[in-house]
Every structure is written in structure tokens, then in C-alpha cells.
Amino acid sequence: xxxxxxxxxxxxxxxxxxxxxxxxxxxxxxxxxxxxxxxxxxxxxxxxxxxxxxxxxxxxxxxxxxxxxxxxxxxxxxxx
Amino acid sequence: xxxxxxxxxxxxxxxxxxxxxxxxxxxxxxxxxxxxxxxxxxxxxxxxxxxxxxxxxxxxxxxxxxxxxxxxxxxxxxxxxxxxxxxxxxxxxxxxxxxxxxxxxxxxxxxxxxxxxxxxxxxxxxxxxxxxxxxxxxxxxxxxxxxxxxxxxxxxxxxxxxxxxxxxxxxxxxxxxxxxxxxxxxxxxxxxxxxxx
Numbered sequence: 001x002x003x004x005x006x007x008x009x010x011x012x013x014x015x016x017x018x019x020x021x022x023x024x025x026x027x028x029x030x031x032x033x034x035x036x037x038x039x040x041x042x043x044x045x046x047x048x049x050x051x052x053x054x055x056x057x058x059x060x061x062x063x064x065x066x067x068x069x070x071x072x073x074x075x076x077x078x079x080x
Numbered sequence: 081x082x083x084x085x086x087x088x089x090x091x092x093x094x095x096x097x098x099x100x101x102x103x104x105x106x107x108x109x110x111x112x113x114x115x116x117x118x119x120x121x122x123x124x125x126x127x128x129x130x131x132x133x134x135x136x137x138x139x140x141x142x143x144x145x146x147x148x149x150x151x152x153x154x155x156x157x158x159x160x161x162x163x164x165x166x167x168x169x170x171x172x173x174x175x176x177x178x179x180x181x182x183x184x185x186x187x188x189x190x191x192x193x194x195x196x197x198x199x200x201x202x203x204x205x206x207x208x209x210x211x212x213x214x215x216x217x218x219x220x221x222x223x224x225x226x227x228x229x230x231x232x233x234x235x236x237x238x239x240x241x242x243x244x245x246x247x248x249x250x251x252x253x254x255x256x257x258x259x260x261x262x263x264x265x266x267x268x269x270x271x272x273x274x275x276x277x
Contacts, residue, residue: 028159032155047276047277052274067159
């Protein structure tokens with residue numbers, strides 16, 4: 001690996017990682033909040049399709065990124 | 081790095097002529113995500129069929145409170161599944177078992193909730209919305225039940241000492257599957273209960 005590559009790996013390992021338990025609680029709270037807001041939108045807004053689609057995508061993205069660790073797929077094997 | 085470029089090292093995916101890509105994707109992860117992608121096509125077909133058959137109107141005869149409750153239960157089960165995986169990644173077997181059993185329990189409660197919804201449904205399978213409702217919830221519930229089975233197997237193996245903090249792909253894959261089932265419901269819940277246009 002080139003010197004530049006070594007420096008990139010070193011810089012990534014030096015990045016402070018968030019506490020996974022805190023991440024879990026925050027994502028869980030946001031997901032429950034979004035679910036309740038979806039229900040309230042159903043009660044209050046008649047033509048709600050675009051808002052619902054946007055909220056569903058946000059929900060799914062949160063789960064895939066934080067709970068399913070989607071970004072790990074593209075990480076190097078040395079990161080596992 | 082030195083070990084990776086040794087003479088004995090066999091070239092694998094992402095390596096060319098002794099050069100290693102620093103961002104080589106992990107094949108087990110890619111394979112699992114391809115499986116999720118193939119499942120997504122199945123669920124997406126049902127989702128589009130729901131709107132084609134029954135239009136973009138929210139149904140009047142569904143139990144909204146029950147729908148909200150089972151959705152929150154499934155989201156909570158995703159959280160407990162995540163905590164279970166995190167515990168195993170730290171080598172904390174007690175909390176791993178505690179959280180995975182909680183996930184199994186919540187999954188069963190969700191399945192019972194769907195059963196209650198089916199038993200008190202005021203529409204039949206012969207109506208357009210009924211066709212969509214029973215096929216979507218039925219297919220999803222079958223995935224929930226199979227997910228419960230997979231999690232139970234992982235819990236059993238974990239209790240017997242399988243998996244370690246450095247080697248727990250089985251736990252990770254089973255829990256990713258559970259999260260995938262949750263992602264599907266994130267789209268099914270509003271499509272069946274909430275969306276109106």
C-alpha cells in the first residue's frame with residue numbers, strides 16, 4: 001500500500017467512534033417519534049401521500065445505516 | 081499489512097497482482113444484502129399491487145390503534161435486536177441472551193397482533209383492499225415467524241457458547257434479517273393503514 005493509503009487508514013482509525021449503545025437509544029427514540037408523527041399526520045392531513053413517503057424513506061434509512069450497518073459493506077476487510 | 085502481502089497470501093476479490101484494495105467489500109455482507117434486494121422485489125410487487133387494486137385511499141375499517149401498537153412493538157424489537165448484537169460484539173453473553181430473548185418475545189407479540197387484526201377484520205379477502213391486506217400482512221408475518229425461528233436458533237447456539245466477540249457473523253446476519261423485516265413493515269404499515277390521496 002502507498003504511503004498515502006497508510007495515512008488514510010491511520011486517519012480513519014483515529015476518528016473517535018460514537019458509543020453504540022447511545023446510538024441505539026437515539027435511533028430507537030427517533031423511530032418511535034416518526035411512527036407516532038405518521039399516525040398524527042394521518043389524523044390531521046387528508047392528502048398525506050408525499051409526507052408519508054418521505055417519512056418512510058427516513059425511517060428505512062435510519063434502520064439500514066445505524067441498525068443494519070449498511071456502510072460496513074464498503075469498508076475494507078481490515079476494518080472488520 | 082505486512083502479513084496481507086506475504087508470499088503465502090492467495091489473491092482474493094479486489095486484489096490484483098499483489099495489490100490490496102483498502103476498501104474491498106466483505107463478501108458475506110454483500111451476499112446478505114443481495115438476498116435482501118431479491119426479497120425487496122417480492123415485497124415491492126405486493127406494495128404496488130395494493131395501490132393498483134384498492135387505490136390511494138386509507139381504509140375505514142381497520143383497527144388503527146392496533147396497527148400503531150404492533151408497529152411500535154416491531155420497532156422496539158429492532159432496538160432490542162441491535163442491543164443484542166452490540167452486547168455480543170463486546171463479549172457480553174448475558175445481555176446478548178437477554179436482548180435476543182426480548183426480541184423473540186416482541187416478534188411473537190407482533191405476530192399475535194396481526195392474528196387479532198385478521199380475526200376482527202371487517203373486510204373479506206375477495207374485496208380489493210382485503211386481497212392486498214391479507215397477502216401483505218400474511219407474507220410479512222411469515223417472515224416474522226421465520227425470523228423468530230432463526231433468532232431462537234442463534235440464542236440457543238449463543239447459550240451453548242457459540243459465537244465470540246471476534247467471531248459472531250451468525251448473530252449479525254440473523255439480526256440484520258430481523259431489521260430487514262422491520263424495514264419492510266416501515267413501508268407496509270402506512271400503505272395499509274395511513275396513506276390517503
